[in-house]
Amino acid sequence: MPSSTVVVLTDNIDRGHDLCEAVRMMAGCRVADVEEQWLNLEPVVGVIADVALERPNSRRCLQRLTVRCRDRRMPLIYLTRTGTDAVLREAGNLGITACFSALAMEPRTVVAALFRLIAPAKTTTDLLVEHNFELVGSTFSEMFDTARSGSLDMETVNEAIGPLLVAIREGGLDRWITLIQAHDDTTLRHCLLVASYVAHFAIYLGLPSSERTTLIRAGLVHDVGKALIPLSVLNKPGKLDSSEMATMRTHAALGYEILAAAGSVDPIILAATRHHHEMLDGSGYPDGLQGGQIGDTVRLLTICDIYAALTERRPYRPPMSQTEALQILRGMTGKLEPALVEAFAASIEG
Known part of the structure; x- marks a missing residue:
């Protein structure tokens, strides 16, 4: 596995395909679903979550990630499909670094935003x-x-x-x-x-x-x-x-x-x-x-x-x-x- 890996967390594997391809241009990529236990985070440098926060299992998955990342800084981008105040508040409570519209942003733009957080000194x-x-x-x-x-x-x-x-x-x-x-x-x-x-x-x-x-x-x-x-x-x-x-x-x-x-x-x-x-x-x-x-x-x-x-x-x-x-x-x-x-x-x- 490449030394730097981004996890794409998704509740729809087909929907995450383009996002994964964009990630693989710049780092290793691993796809995870909402049952992810986050047991090996050593090579992971960032996470992009494309899940529905309205679902309890999605929230529990991100809560597990927050607990595991308590002692390290790791950017977490959330792609929202509704953008309601309730969803954005929930994202903040879960320690999400930034929220973007899944409907308005191209995958490469999302990945570029993530890497600006991971390595701000590099293009x-x-x-x-x-x-x-x-x-x-x-x-x-x-x-x-x-x-x-x-x-x-x-x-x-x-x-x-x-x-x-x-x-x-x-x-x-x-x-x-x-x-x-x-x-x-x-x-x-x-x-x-x-x-x-x-x-x-x-x-x-x-x-x-x-x-x-x-x-x-x-x-x-x-x-x-x-x-x-x-x-x-x-x-x-x-x-x-x-x-x-x-x-x-x-x-x-x-x-x-x-x-x-x-x-x-x-x-x-x-x-x-x-x-x-x-x-x-x-x-x-x-x-x-x-x-x-x-x-x-x-x-x-x-x-x-x-x-x-x-x-x-x-x-x-x-x-x-x-x-x-x-x-x-x-x-x-x-x-x-x-x-x-x-x-x-x-x-x-x-």
Whole structure:
């Protein structure tokens, strides 16, 4: 369960659907009915009650909540469908923080009001982006843990795509990248950076949704082979020697083997995982492909991969600036497709 959870208390599950969807954009959501005993409130940061206070069981439920929350501040919003003085007085007696009309306010507006009470120093966009980062990071960690056993569930990977796109769309690329850059897990940080640049680039190019999804999926899993690289090499706080570099370079083929063993993986993603270090002039690895042997998805992913590597912090060097990194990409004539590099630069600079 996500670390921050909002409880939607309702006496009509169907009516609470839109409210729950709005909550899940910014936090975990749990639906409860009026028999709720409120036994585990540790992860709960707020409650939205959409029940009829005229009913004794609804009042008893909220009274139990009030007792359980006696020693902590937790916002409770009540959605009224009548707005009578008697209902509002009852709401006040039950310790309800704020009352809104269930008929006049959109679910997203109600949820935004709740989070202004929960975290007044943050905007709703801040909270949305942070929540989706938590979802994507958790999914990626689960994927990598599974990959260490030599297998992978692509459905787990797919769960990260929606939150990643929502965060970039709602908060912008820069805010999302700043969150990722602050993470201390080098592999997670790099893979999320690559997937994010891929997503942003695909959106900039106007690619269809299906192609965009495939590219993001490839970005998320392209380094999955690193799950089988010894941690002494993977997390070395310095440059790798020639032997360690040779070990590190096996990750592309290892990742391909993990995905192939999983079965039913798109051939495009298999190719991207194995070949994202190939260069157009044949100087890359593991297969020394060149020119037309390298597909469009790999070419695009490779550019994003190199840019992410250059602009992220490493123990042995500070991150490069955007200008410096793009200058290096532009200098890789013969290795990268120049037109695609310029399109990527335009997507980042714009």
